[in-house]
Amino acid sequence: MSPKLSDSEKIVMCEIFRNPDASLVDIAKVLENSENRRKTGKAVDVRTVSKFKSVGLKKIRKGLEELSDTLRLDRTIQGETKEEEEREKEKAELLFKNGILIGYDYRNSVEVYLFYIGKDHTILPWQDHQCNRKCENECKVILEDIKKEHGLGMPNTNDDIRNQFKIAIDEIIKRSKEDRKDG
Amino acid sequence: MDEVKIYKGSDIPPPPSKPRIIRPSKSFLWKNYFIFVLIFILFTISLLLILLIFDFFIGSSADDAQRREVLFQAFYWLGVLYFATWSIITVVYVIGLYFYIKSMVFSVFGDEIVVKKGLINKSEKHVPYRTVTHIDMRAGPFDRLFNIGTIEIQTAGGKHTLDEQAEEKLEGIKIYREVRDYILTQLRQFQAADGTGTSIATLTDTSVSKISSEPTDSISLQMLSELKEIKSLLKDELFEIESKINDINEKIDERKKPY
Numbered sequence: 001m002s003p004k005l006s007d008s009e010k011i012v013m014c015e016i017f018r019n020p021d022a023s024l025v026d027i028a029k030v031l032e033n034s035e036n037r038r039k040t041g042k043a044v045d046v047r048t049v050s051k052f053k054s055v056g057l058k059k060i061r062k063g064l065e066e067l068s069d070t071l072r073l074d075r076t077i078q079g080e081t082k083e084e085e086e087r088e089k090e091k092a093e094l095l096f097k098n099g100i101l102i103g104y105d106y107r108n109s110v111e112v113y114l115f116y117i118g119k120d121h122t123i124l125p126w127q128d129h130q131c132n133r134k135c136e137n138e139c140k141v142i143l144e145d146i147k148k149e150h151g152l153g154m155p156n157t158n159d160d161i162r163n164q165f166k167i168a169i170d171e172i173i174k175r176s177k178e179d180r181k182d183g
Numbered sequence: 184m185d186e187v188k189i190y191k192g193s194d195i196p197p198p199p200s201k202p203r204i205i206r207p208s209k210s211f212l213w214k215n216y217f218i219f220v221l222i223f224i225l226f227t228i229s230l231l232l233i234l235l236i237f238d239f240f241i242g243s244s245a246d247d248a249q250r251r252e253v254l255f256q257a258f259y260w261l262g263v264l265y266f267a268t269w270s271i272i273t274v275v276y277v278i279g280l281y282f283y284i285k286s287m288v289f290s291v292f293g294d295e296i297v298v299k300k301g302l303i304n305k306s307e308k309h310v311p312y313r314t315v316t317h318i319d320m321r322a323g324p325f326d327r328l329f330n331i332g333t334i335e336i337q338t339a340g341g342k343h344t345l346d347e348q349a350e351e352k353l354e355g356i357k358i359y360r361e362v363r364d365y366i367l368t369q370l371r372q373f374q375a376a377d378g379t380g381t382s383i384a385t386l387t388d389t390s391v392s393k394i395s396s397e398p399t400d401s402i403s404l405q406m407l408s409e410l411k412e413i414k415s416l417l418k419d420e421l422f423e424i425e426s427k428i429n430d431i432n433e434k435i436d437e438r439k440k441p442y
Contacts, residue, residue, distance in 0.1 A: 072358050076206050080290075104203070106361035109368070 002122045003063030009056035012049060014118035017098060018151040020179045024049045057097065060116050064101040067123050073103025073112055094176040098150065113165065117145050131161045143168065202292030205362055210329040211355020212284050218325060219276060223269060234258060289353045291366060294373050296336060298351050310351050312373040314338040320363045332359030334366065
């Protein structure tokens, strides 16, 4: 299952995920020079980039929600107190803006992460688990894809893959929070 | 000593480390609004029908125009009053229901299910697993229309009989089948740990000792010698009992002999 994004939207979204600090002018320049676009070389203004960004985000969000419904995941915001709930809500919103959704699978009592990968233009589901020999390589590939997608400069350590996933998620949230403060 | 490696794995997943909060879906709100609108339409149609019948029997017999005018005025003001009342009820219902559903929180953790709800009178019910007798799942026609369902929890000490109402209800849940399975799993885990109900064996240890025919440690040897002693004592006792039985049997046989 993949969200239906146009070529320009894909480029804009990939650029935003990879480099959240990039301004709309920078993204417009990238879009102008992109070869994957139908109208290559045509000037792009900031308003168009902004439109591509909002439409792209909406489509990715819809795709993530549809997949989570298909997988019968629970998206209820957790938190016993109002403050906790607000914090979790903010976290979920920041993750949505990065093309990530965390759902809960009641059948297996585990969290399931849904990642939008711009390179393949698809959504990858990853179930929280301790990797064994069978899945280790596959999970590593997914982790590398996520790191590339979000331009995370995390070093390749011998740390548990499960932990690395969690660190990557925390890193993305932290970065988005900083961007929000700066912006 | 050789160890037989057992990998952790079971149909039953490990218990959650933190409470799982379940809230009713937005579709539950829409379902209630839909039923409200349906009731309003049906009520209005039935009222109009009654008025038409009334008009047919009384209004048509009124010959003079003045009486008809009075009747028309009465119907008009009744209509205005009716719609004004419904408007007030609608506003109160729409706002009240929204906040009521927002206040509904179901929490599953540890050895109980907690249900919080209420707008004016806030209630918090704790349903311990040990009192739960069975769990029902219900999805009526309107529920199915909005893709939601209700989980009913029956308890041993409930006020109601099974035919009536459930002790506690988790209403308007979208993934109700999964939530029901989750609660059942938690319940079975609790029963297995508590030693009540139908327990399901779970493998928790990572390794178990291989059963060996020859014990090597001192405690095992001591235990073995004691068991052997008990066995020999029992053997002697058994021999004595058997000999006594034989004696009795012989005496019985002698008595049975004809003189």
